[in-house]
Amino acid sequence: MNLSLTRIAPTPSGYLHLGNAYSFLVTKALAEKHGAKILLRIDDLDRERYRTEYVEDIFETLDFLEIKIDLGPRNLQEFEAEWSQIHRVGKYQDALSTLRQDLKVFACDCSRKKIQQLDSSGYYLGQCIDRRFSLDKPEVAWRMDTMEADYVKFTEYPDLPKKALIPQDSAFYVVRKRDGLPAYHLTSVIDDLHFGVDLIVRGSDLYSSTLAQLDLARHLGEAGFEKIIFHHHPLVKGPKQEKLSKSDGVTSIQSLRKEGKTLKDIKAMVGLEG
Template sequence: MDSPVISRLAPTPSGYLHLGNAFNFLLTALLVDFQDGHLHLRIDDLDEPRVVQSSVEDIFIQLEWLGIDYDSGPSGPDEFFSKFSQRLRMELYHESLELLRKSGHIFACECSRSEIRQISSNGNYPGTCRNKKLNLLKDNQTWRILVPAQTIVSLKIFTNKIEKIDVSREMADFVIKRRDGLPAYQLASIMDDLELGVNLVVRGYDLKSSTGAQLYLAKCLNDSIFPETHFVHHVIQTDDAGDKLSKSKGAHSIQMLREKHRNPTWIYQETAKLLNLPFEEIQTLEDLKEVFRSIMILKGGANSILDHKN
């Protein structure tokens, strides 16, 4: 990458952080460190009903325990709620929603989730309200963005490969404004990334479809900067039964793991293992950074440790 790297940690305060979050944070921090970049802490708290003060506190506690330093963002819960909350940025989100509405990209949808599930076996929106021309200004309906058939976006992978995503297939007419009037995740996420100047996004490969959705949104918003963003879609951790770790199952929460393990060494080693790095000698975050750095240099871009093959 030519320009200085700007990336972010973007946890959602909807429960306690788990091992999967720790891996994502550490990998992001490693990549930023490797490139002398800038790391921002962004907390996605739009989903207010699920936002709990204790989840926000948990983010700061666990980041400190993991030893992850960031260059900008809130220093603690108080500063977060008073200066950084997405709730304070509604105007910006609604301005972009208006832009999309005026440019004819939006239609209103009154389908409930269960109605969509009944029609569509894979959960993809079947286009029910596309041509109904429902009044966009009515309450209690979602706004969807029209994704024409065969909408393919290109994305830049960190290792300088280009990948393509068929947004019409993966994220058919996705929601950008929720039934309760709040902007949807996809919209808030890209608006925040644009404002921060983020040019490296590190997320699990299960969120690749979100990457496609956000790149498509950038196109609809006539933005030429976001498409230059580089992406890493990494492997995600599973539990013993092979299921994705989730915040609702407490067993893998960092909070719980701390009771079992005296220090984060174990998490650093687990991270190294997931990246196929030699892990035996790693004790501290500095050790992990050192190993990561040397392998990255050795492998010149290190496709093998970053690219997850589905």
């Protein structure tokens, strides 16, 4: 297997936790195994939750975990000046224009509360397709019409061919948010293609995201995205088997470091001794 570039792609919306550390360390291990380089890509388009202290925490955590970054920013100043997603907004807008021209998207003004009211599952089931709002209407999100979505194919690490349909929790996924900014699925696809990533390591909770992004890349005519290898690792759970959250300061790497925990301690806590 010939892999050249993987990535670590945190969001500066809180202090990184044990789950992030586990994912980063798994990424490092696979990169070392295959001689691949590591890109640091910080996903910072959620400007409401963006804080410079969270960006600083990313660099501090990578240093603490002894993870060497081969491509990407080395500090906050470099990140904001050269590597922020803000500098790639033009690429995202080009992709949105392609989707619009090909009539792949529809406008939706549903809030999370309204979606919950429309269906108790909490899943969005395409209720706005027939409402035919203008895509230029204020405060609308752009969603992909997945009514006739076909199987997507990909390779699960190391070499397992897979195909799957987009599940309900990712159907009609958002590509442009209600504030007009490109959404996560679109920016992630465009960035991975832009930098030439060929190995994506992410938690099993993002499996549905992988399927949505493969579908999106196909609509954008980016066949190369299907050639990326994906590794969906198990999640690190909390004491009550809950998914870890950045809002839970107890499991943050920052707080654990302040308690005197070492890298060896962190590896033991996430089951990566040795």
